Amino acid sequence: MAEKVKKPANPALIAAVKAVAVLVCICLVCVALLALCNDLLYISDDEKLARAMSAIYADYGTGDKEFNDSYTLTNGKNSFGEVTDVKKAQDGAYVLTSKGGGGYKGTVTIYIVIKQEGSGAQMDAVVKAWTVKEHDGETFLGNIGDAQRKSWYVDQSITLYNSDAFALNNNKVTGTTLSSTAINNAVKAACDYCVNVLELVSTPESDAIKATSALSGLDGYTFSVAASDGLDDYKVGDTALSFVLQGVKDGADELEAFVYGSGDDVQIVVCKSWLTHQERARQDPVAKTANVSDEVVAKVKGLSYFEHRVRQSLADFEFVGTEETITQPAGINGTINKVYNGTNGTVIEATGTGGYSNGTVTVDVVIGDDAIKAWWIVGNEGQTFINRFFDDWANVSKWYVGSSINDPIALGDNKVTGASMSSTAINNAVNAACSYAKAAKAA
Numbered sequence: 122m123a124e125k126v127k128k129p130a131n132p133a134l135i136a137a138v139k140a141v142a143v144l145v146c147i148c149l150v151c152v153a154l155l156a157l158c159n160d161l162l163y164i165s166d167d168e169k170l171a172r173a174m175s176a177i178y179a180d181y182g183t184g185d186k187e188f189n190d191s192y193t194l195t196n197g198k199n200s201f202g203e204v205t206d207v208k209k210a211q212d213g214a215y216v217l218t219s220k221g222g223g224g225y226k227g228t229v230t231i232y233i234v235i236k237q238e239g240s241g242a243q244m245d246a247v248v249k250a251w252t253v254k255e256h257d258g259e260t261f262l263g264n265i266g267d268a269q270r271k272s273w274y275v276d277q278s279i280t281l282y283n284s285d286a287f288a289l290n291n292n293k294v295t296g297t298t299l300s301s302t303a304i305n306n307a308v309k310a311a312c313d314y315c316v317n318v319l320e321l322v323s324t325p326e327s328d329a330i331k332a333t334s335a336l337s338g339l340d341g342y343t344f345s346v347a348a349s350d351g352l353d354d355y356k357v358g359d360t361a362l363s364f365v366l367q368g369v370k371d372g373a374d375e376l377e378a379f380v381y382g383s384g385d386d387v388q389i390v391v392c393k394s395w396l397t398h399q400e401r402a403r404q405d406p407v408a409k410t411a412n413v414s415d416e417v418v419a420k421v422k423g424l425s426y427f428e429h430r431v432r433q434s435l436a437d438f439e440f441v442g443t444e445e446t447i448t449q450p451a452g453i454n455g456t457i458n459k460v461y462n463g464t465n466g467t468v469i470e471a472t473g474t475g476g477y478s479n480g481t482v483t484v485d486v487v488i489g490d491d492a493i494k495a496w497w498i499v500g501n502e503g504q505t506f507i508n509r510f511f512d513d514w515a516n517v518s519k520w521y522v523g524s525s526i527n528d529p530i531a532l533g534d535n536k537v538t539g540a541s542m543s544s545t546a547i548n549n550a551v552n553a554a555c556s557y558a559k560a561a562k563a564a
Contacts, residue, residue: 169254170208170232174216177250177270178234182211196318200345200369202310205230207319213237214249215319221306223508226258229303233311235279237321246321248274251308256300264297265304274308280324282312283346289512302508313345329364329380333389336408342368344378355424357381357416360388365429367394376407379421388413390421397443397459401425427461427485431468434495435487439464450556454549457557458483465489469557470499473550475542478503482546486521486554491562493521496551506540510547513537520547526555 174181188209197204206218214236222228233251237244252270256262273292281287287309293301315321317330330344347367355362360381368376368391375394382388391408392401402422409418431438444460454474461468466489472481480503487495497518501507510517520535530552536544 166206170216170218173232173252173254174210174234177232177252178210178214178216180210180212180214181216181234185209185211185213196343197314199310199313199317199343200367201313202228202306204310204314204318207314210234210236215315215321217311217314218254219307219311219314221303221308221310223299223306224256224259224303225261225299227256227303229256229259229262229300229307230254231304231307231311233308235311235315235321244322246279246315248277248279248308248312250275253304256303259300259303261297262300264294265300269294273304278322279312279315280322282309282316283326287312298509298512299506302512325383326364328383329378329387329389330366332387332410333366333368333378333380333391336389336391336410338408339368339376339391341373342370342376344368344376347377355379355381355420355429357414357420360417363387377425379417381413381417388417390418392421395427396425397461399443399445427468430485430497431461431463431487431495434497435465437465438487447557448560450553450560453553453556455481455546455553457553460557463489466494467558467561469554471550471553471557473546473548473553475549476501476504476546477506477540477542480504480543480546482507482543482550484547484550484554486551488526488554488558491526491558493524493526493551493555496521498547501543501546504540504543504546506537507543509537509540510543521551524555526558530555 192207194204194207202219202221204217204219208216210216214234217233217235218230219233220228220230231251232254234249235246236249237246239245251274253262274287277286285291289302289305292305316324316327326346333339333344334342344366347365362379362381363383364380366378366380368378376391377394378389378391380387380389387410389410390406390413392406393404396404406418406421428440440461440463442462444462447457447460449457455472457469457471459470466487469486469488470483471486472483474481476482480501482501482504483499484496485499486493498510517537521530524530530548532545532548535548
């Protein structure tokens, strides 16, 4: 029998096996080292907070242990953002972790220190310090440094968070507007929380929000002030309307609350938002205080917040009815949603297409004497830069005003830099409204 010849080993295969084995060993060692480093270098949220406070607010000390161990955060979300954590410093100041949206790619989360000052009728609460904790894709956030952290919002009363003192235009870095916007929203979210949840101060606005939120059947709704001026048209006899509040809740209809009077004499009527005038007249309030008069209910059912917005622009505008059937004009880039008729013209709600990522923008356009008298943004779908229009609303609101309905209105200068597609959707919506008004006149 012939002797079997032993095949020589394959050098290439042996080398490959050795290489794989070495790589596996390297991976295992790296994983072990990473796990060890993670344990050694891990920084807890408490340690992050302590380090941040040592840099911006030394009076935090080691914190108020009793409060920090027992406080349960509630109602952290509001119309500006979300408060995700509340701590208390040794000197009594509150340290909030607050997240604001509207940034370049996402959100900015900050630590903000708010402290009560004074006593009795002079009690106030002010922003003492703030700093960025983390962010989501804000590539130019480095443009906001110590100079801004020491000047923006610091020493301002939190009761002013809806005023010019906290306005974005006074607290932003050119070229970093979106990150400034996210910080602005985070600051306002914290102030709103301190006013309405922690109740560090008492304001007419916070009192109205608390009184409304306490009404039966409104569990889960978050209310915020939706209007603060031009409310004289809502007066019932000698009783003035103090506030119109907007209420939101995930998965539920938006609400609007009409708050008359104040203190023990407050009368509140809560209705669904975005009803036509005829729908409002047919529906009973969602909620109301026990002492509300029939006259106040009748006034609220007869007028809507929509009408208030019209009258802010046109004091002499009077409504005479709502069009129930809408015929869509041919050739428009969008749709006509609602039409409100008035003695001095028409208000047309139109949605324009062509926005960012195939999204839309919805506007109300006031038309009278064959020309645009006023317009405003009602809503949008997927327009991530829509805040840019509101940041410069004093100028943006003048777009189209005075333009004739008889000729197409070019985009031209009616656009915001960096938000051209949203500007296009607005332009399409305005032109759709003009087309409807022109067709209605010819009918």
